Amino acid sequence: ARSMVVAAAQMGPIARQDSRKQVVARLIALLQEAAARGAELVVFPELTLTTFFPRWHLTDSAEIDAFFEREMPGPETLPLFEEAKRLQVGFYLGYAELAVEEGRTRRYNTAILVDRAGAIVGKYRKVHLPGWDRPQPDLQAQHLEKYYFEPGNYGFRVWKTMGATIGMCICNDRRWPETYRVMALKGAEMILVGYNTPDDHTGSFDFDSLTLFHNQLSLQAGAYQNSTWVVATAKAGLEEGSNLIGQSMIVAPSGQIAAMATSTEDEVVVAKCNLDMATLYRKTIFDFARHREPDHYRLIVET
Numbered sequence: 001a002r003s004m005v006v007a008a009a010q011m012g013p014i015a016r017q018d019s020r021k022q023v024v025a026r027l028i029a030l031l032q033e034a035a036a037r038g039a040e041l042v043v044f045p046e047l048t049l050t051t052f053f054p055r056w057h058l059t060d061s062a063e064i065d066a067f068f069e070r071e072m073p074g075p076e077t078l079p080l081f082e083e084a085k086r087l088q089v090g091f092y093l094g095y096a097e098l099a100v101e102e103g104r105t106r107r108y109n110t111a112i113l114v115d116r117a118g119a120i121v122g123k124y125r126k127v128h129l130p131g132w133d134r135p136q137p138d139l140q141a142q143h144l145e146k147y148y149f150e151p152g153n154y155g156f157r158v159w160k161t162m163g164a165t166i167g168m169c170i171c172n173d174r175r176w177p178e179t180y181r182v183m184a185l186k187g188a189e190m191i192l193v194g195y196n197t198p199d200d201h202t203g204s205f206d207f208d209s210l211t212l213f214h215n216q217l218s219l220q221a222g223a224y225q226n227s228t229w230v231v232a233t234a235k236a237g238l239e240e241g242s243n244l245i246g247q248s249m250i251v252a253p254s255g256q257i258a259a260m261a262t263s264t265e266d267e268v269v270v271a272k273c274n275l276d277m278a279t280l281y282r283k284t285i286f287d288f289a290r291h292r293e294p295d296h297y298r299l300i301v302e303t
């Protein structure tokens with residue numbers, strides 16, 4: 001069978017004053033542990049390099065810009081690329097991207113895919129931005145991704161790299177069935193996703209108390225219904241007063257959890273993924289060409 005050993009490299013909290021250098025040192029330690037345990041591909045969280053700043057309404061542009069990367073790799077992130085290349089390990093890394101496109105500055109919530117030679121082979125910009133574009137006086141916990149970012153303009157792509165067909169998405173995307181389905185239709189065998197999920201993000205106790213269940217439900221349903229591996233990595237723990245869930249996990253195309261983190265700290269979980277499992281399900285219950293009925297799905301793409 002074709003297989004790949006993958007790692008979800010969960011991170012514990014990152015404080016606002018933590019430097020990129022401190023964070024990158026933690027990433028390198030996680031990478032080294034993952035490589036020592038046989039990992040060929042390591043998945044880091046969403047917005048890996050800083051604290052999850054969309055919880056604050058910042059208005060000073062210098063303060064905002066300090067959370068964004070203008071180049072990748074930059075001087076502070078280069079050591080991660082060099083170590084990954086030395087270890088011959090690929091990785092997924094989420095970060096806040098500041099890009100100048102058509103003469104205009106744009107901000108995206110971005111993830112890159114780096115191959116085992118240290119080359120960036122894929123880039124994804126988060127499509128589903130949760131929360132609000134301005135502070136909500138009625139909410140105790142703010143979530144201002146629509147204020148800081150614009151929706152990604154690349155769509156859901158997949159890349160044939162490192163011996164597999166790999167797709168990427170980011171955090172809230174994992175709750176939307178369309179995310180997985182588009183990539184599955186493009187042949188994704190493995191979908192990588194980083195997340196930051198506060199345990200009080202809806203402001204309703206009835207919903208918030210199900211946050212861990214909804215994380216599992218989304219990832220397992222996404223994997224099974226689309227016949228793909230899903231590697232999901234949290235930034236977790238008590239970060240600047242906000243509790244972020246952990247539960248980083250590797251889910252098989254059967255929907256079974258192959259590995260799951262047990263802490264909300266820096267923690268590596270590893271699984272050997274049989275890539276042919278994706279094909280097995282797509283030749284049977286989820287043979288898309290034989291069984292899908294797209295004529296009945298038109299409403300999904302109407303606005």
Ligand code: CDT
Pocket residue numbers: 046130131143170171172173175195196197198201202
């Ligand atoms: N980062 C991110 O997308 N988090 C959301 C929770 C907040 S929704 C207001 C998520 O879907 O996990």
